[in-house]
Amino acid sequence: MAVILQQTLNGLQLGSVYALIALGYTMVYGILRLINFAHGDIFMIACYIGFFASGAFLARHLPTWAVFASTLLTSMVLTALLAMLIERSAYKPLRYAPRVSAVITALGVGLFLEHFTLATLGPAPRAIPPLLPAANYNMGGLTISSLQLMIIVISIILMLLLDTVVQKTMTGMAMRAISFDKTVVPLMGVPVDRIISLTFAIGSAVAAAGGILYSQAYPIINPYMGVRIGWWAFIAAVVGGIGNIRGAMLGGYILGFVEVFTPTILPSSTYRDFVAFTILLAVLIVRPTGILGRVAAQKV
Amino acid sequence: MAEPLLSIRDLHVSYGNIKAVRGISLDVEEGQIVTLIGANGAGKSTTLRAISGLVRPSAGSVVFRGMELSKLAPHRVVEAGIAHVPEGRGIFANLTVYENLKLATYSRKDRDRIPADEERVFALFPRLKERLSQMAGTLSGGEQQMLAVARALMTRGRIMLLDEPSMGLSPILVQEIFKVIAEINEAGTTILLVEQNANMALKVAHHGYVLQTGEIVLAGAAEDLASDPRVREAYLGG
Ligand SMILES: Nc1ncnc2c1ncn2[C@@H]1O[C@H](COP(=O)(O)OP(=O)(O)O)[C@@H](O)[C@H]1O
Ligand SMILES: [Mg+2]
Numbered sequence: 001m002a003v004i005l006q007q008t009l010n011g012l013q014l015g016s017v018y019a020l021i022a023l024g025y026t027m028v029y030g031i032l033r034l035i036n037f038a039h040g041d042i043f044m045i046a047c048y049i050g051f052f053a054s055g056a057f058l059a060r061h062l063p064t065w066a067v068f069a070s071t072l073l074t075s076m077v078l079t080a081l082l083a084m085l086i087e088r089s090a091y092k093p094l095r096y097a098p099r100v101s102a103v104i105t106a107l108g109v110g111l112f113l114e115h116f117t118l119a120t121l122g123p124a125p126r127a128i129p130p131l132l133p134a135a136n137y138n139m140g141g142l143t144i145s146s147l148q149l150m151i152i153v154i155s156i157i158l159m160l161l162l163d164t165v166v167q168k169t170m171t172g173m174a175m176r177a178i179s180f181d182k183t184v185v186p187l188m189g190v191p192v193d194r195i196i197s198l199t200f201a202i203g204s205a206v207a208a209a210g211g212i213l214y215s216q217a218y219p220i221i222n223p224y225m226g227v228r229i230g231w232w233a234f235i236a237a238v239v240g241g242i243g244n245i246r247g248a249m250l251g252g253y254i255l256g257f258v259e260v261f262t263p264t265i266l267p268s269s270t271y272r273d274f275v276a277f278t279i280l281l282a283v284l285i286v287r288p289t290g291i292l293g294r295v296a297a298q299k300v
Numbered sequence: 301m302a303e304p305l306l307s308i309r310d311l312h313v314s315y316g317n318i319k320a321v322r323g324i325s326l327d328v329e330e331g332q333i334v335t336l337i338g339a340n341g342a343g344k345s346t347t348l349r350a351i352s353g354l355v356r357p358s359a360g361s362v363v364f365r366g367m368e369l370s371k372l373a374p375h376r377v378v379e380a381g382i383a384h385v386p387e388g389r390g391i392f393a394n395l396t397v398y399e400n401l402k403l404a405t406y407s408r409k410d411r412d413r414i415p416a417d418e419e420r421v422f423a424l425f426p427r428l429k430e431r432l433s434q435m436a437g438t439l440s441g442g443e444q445q446m447l448a449v450a451r452a453l454m455t456r457g458r459i460m461l462l463d464e465p466s467m468g469l470s471p472i473l474v475q476e477i478f479k480v481i482a483e484i485n486e487a488g489t490t491i492l493l494v495e496q497n498a499n500m501a502l503k504v505a506h507h508g509y510v511l512q513t514g515e516i517v518l519a520g521a522a523e524d525l526a527s528d529p530r531v532r533e534a535y536l537g538g
Contacts, residue, residue, distance in 0.1 A: 173403045174531035177392045186374030187352060189384075189407035189455055 002141035007260045013148045013217060015256020017153030020210030021233035022240065022248035023162060024203030030179040030243040031199050037106040038086065039207060040230015041113035046079040046208035047221040047296065048117060051128050058129060064278075068131035072212045076205040083204035084197050092193070100165060117223040125222040129216040146205065151213045158209055159249055166245050175199055179243060207233075232259070235276055239283045241293025254279070303366070305330040305490050306351070306459055309338040311360035313343075313350050320346040322514035323360070327458065330456035333481070333491040335501040335522065337535055338511035344494040345387050347511070348461045351492075352384045353377045365458070379407045383457030387464050387494075393437025397428055400436050400447055404454035413456070419449045424480065442473040449480060456471075459490040466497045478504050502526040510535070 021043055028036045053074040057067040092107050094102045110246045135146045166172035177185050185192050214229075215221060232255050242250025258276050263269040283290060301334050304327035321343040328334045349355045351362050353374040362369040369377055378384075380518040392400055401421065422429040425446045431439065436447060445465055450472050452460050462481065466474040478500050485491050493500035502508055508525045510518040518525065525531050 128463055170403070172408055173395060173399050174406065177403055178397075180392045180394045181390060183354070184386055184392075186354065187378060187386060188404045188451070189375050189378035190403065191373070191375045191388070191407075 003264070004007070005142050007264055008257075009142075009144065009148055009152075011257040011260040012152050012253065013256070015253035017210045017214045017217075017252075018150050018229075018233050018236045018255045019159060019249045019252025020155055020213070021118060021207045021229065021238040022252045023159070023245065024207045025234050025237040026240070026242050026245060026248040027175070027199050027203040029237070030245075031175055031182070031196060032102075034091065034102050035106065035234070035242075036091075036200075036203075037103065037230075037234075038109035038113060039108040039203070040226035040228075040233065042083055042086075042204050042226070043207045043211050043229060043233075044117065044221070044223065044226030045082060045113055046075045046204070046211035047128065047215050048121065048126075049075040049078050049208070050212045050215055051126055054129055054131060057079040059117055064131055064133070068212075070120075071131060072209060075208045075212050077173070077210035080201035080205040081210075087197055087200040092196075094232065110230075114223050114226070116278060121223070123223065125220045127219045128212075130216065130219070130222060132216050147216060151217060152214060155210070158206060162206060163245060165202070171195065171198060185252055232276060235280045239280055241290030244290065244292045247290055247292035302330070304328055305365065306492065307361075307363045308347070308351070309361045309363070311347065311350060311362065312358045312509050313346050313355055314358050315346075315355075320514055321350065321357075324509075324511070324514070326509050326516065326519070328490060328492050330458075330490050331485075331488070332506040333485050333493060333504055335493040335495055335498075335505035335508045336511055337498040337501055337508060337531075339535075340496065341513075342511040343514040344511055345463055346384075346514075348463050348492070349383060351377070351461060352382060375407055378455050379456070381456075382460040382461065383452035383459070383489075385448045385452045385463060385465060387467070389444050390511045391436045391439075391444050391447050391451070393435065395436055395440070396433050397436050397447060398432040398456055400451050401428075401454050402417060405452040408456060410451040410456070414454075417454055417456060421453050423449050424453075424483065442469055442476070444479055445469060445473070446480070449477070449484070453484065453489075457489070459492060461492045461494070462486065463494045464496060465493075466495065466500060474500060498531065499526075502531075 024039050025036060028034055050071050054067060054071040057070050086109055090105050091102055096106060128291045132147050132150050137144045166175060172184065174190045178192060178195060182192065236251035236255040239254055240247030255276060258279060259272050262272040262275050302458050306328040308324060311321055312323055317467045324347065338344050346355060350353045350357045351369065353369065355371050357370050364380060364382060367380060369380065371503060372380065372490040385418065408414065418498055427443060428447055428450055436444065439447060449465065465477050469477060481493065482504055493501055493505060494527050502525055508520065508522045510525065510531060518528065518531065
């Protein structure tokens with residue numbers, strides 16, 4: 001019983017991170033119908049930004065919480081700027097090109113980010129220093145770490161914030177309108193290019209937050225770390241219903257639980273990819289639009 | 301004579317090698333309803349899309365209140381004072397009725413006047429007011445057309461471009477939508493109305509243009525056009 005509770009907490013922790021990354025896939029897909037395959041590598045860059053930023057802030061002898069907060073913000077802002085730059089230079093020129101061109105470009109951007117990091121910073125893994133208090137509380141055999149709670153709580157706060165932006169603000173309304181029919185939105189006086197740019201910025205900033213939180217639980221980073229995590233977050237987005245914000249959150253937690261419960265149920269954690277892809281296939285067979293995805297309204 | 305509010309000169313628009321609009325010129329006087337009639341494929345929607353900046357003309361000019369529009373981004377054209385109700389309504393089915401209206405105020409600087417405009421729209425379309433929190437996709441066809449017009453009103457344009465507002469509506473609803481158009485015009489909004497339903501359009505309009513395969517073949521006061529034998533034969537069923 002204690003093991004299950006323990007693993008549930010671990011699942012929530014990992015799921016929070018997957019959810020944060022999955023949001024970026026789903027938001028970009030929602031408005032451009034583009035799978036941004038570079039997103040996992042953008043997450044990796046966010047971790048490297050976190051590595052250097054935390055080093056710089058620690059050298060200034062700030063209190064640890066302040067180092068954490070400034071690292072988080074720095075990574076979110078710089079990653080958002082990077083994503084906007086990628087959108088402008090790589091995707092925008094292909095806005096009216098066949099979709100496959102944009103998808104191939106996204107794969108190319110991802111490879112570029114990996115190899116640029118490899119070439120400039122080398123293959124050696126690095127460790128992000130611990131920035132969150134890591135006290136453990138024992139409750140009847142269950143170990144709750146304050147780190148875990150922080151990761152889960154900060155993630156949930158960010159998701160609630162994002163959900164509010166999408167549901168309540170003018171920008172969010174514009175995003176949802178674009179996802180329904182991009183051609184009419186300019187007639188509402190909405191600068192569509194700016195909304196698309198903002199979508200990349202927000203989606204990547206949230207992934208960056210996921211990266212910084214992830215690095216507190218799993219501190220080792222390397223240039224290829226975005227590949228597997230990116231795939232898992234992508235599966236999460238598809239399982240939840242790509243294009244659907246709440247679906248991405250749900251999918252993230254499902255994948256988090258798959259990852260932590262696989263070794264509990266199956267002989268080894270090496271089965272986790274198998275389980276994840278099996279769930280993906282099963283969901284796509286039963287509900288091709290994902291759990292919360294709606295069938296796209298047919299336009300007359 | 302005063303400058304027309306909107307003035308199009310020698311406008312050409314192509315899609316690839318299809319010449320959809322071939323050198324049309326037209327004027328819309330402030331305060332009037334001007335209609336552009338013509339068969340399917342004549343280039344009516346393309347003309348409106350060129351005014352709004354949704355397509356780029358290959359030649360010609362679109363001048364609105366002394367300002368050249370043809371180089372502006374579409375959202376700037378809205379800011380300049382042009383409201384466009386697109387063909388097929390273009391409402392956002394996944395947004396609520398209220399969100400549809402709200403989005404149309406995106407670039408407005410006069411935020412303090414928005415509540416009064418909402419009240420005006422609700423007075424004009426009481427049925428929308430009852431359905432504000434409903435998803436726009438659940439509205440009936442007629443209600444969706446009303447919402448499309450209401451949304452255009454919320455952008456607070458000086459001129460409203462309407463692209464076949466009667467399309468797909470029952471005769472009663474067609475009457476109703478034309479009544480609304482007349483009311484909006486009486487309240488001070490200039491209107492450029494594109495219609496295949498030439499009969500109704502010429503009844504409500506002051507002035508009309510007849511478009512045929514991208515060219516204006518006839519122009520004049522609406523009642524003169526309505527009694528012109530060529531118009532009667534081609535568009536009014538003899
Ligand atoms: N997006 C498009 N791509 C290519 N051709 C188009 C496009 N839109 C319209 N056309 C063509 O341009 C011409 C004028 O179309 P349109 O302006 O829609 O006419 P109308 O509104 O009068 O029915 C038609 O021949 C039509 O087939
Ligand atoms: Mg048309």
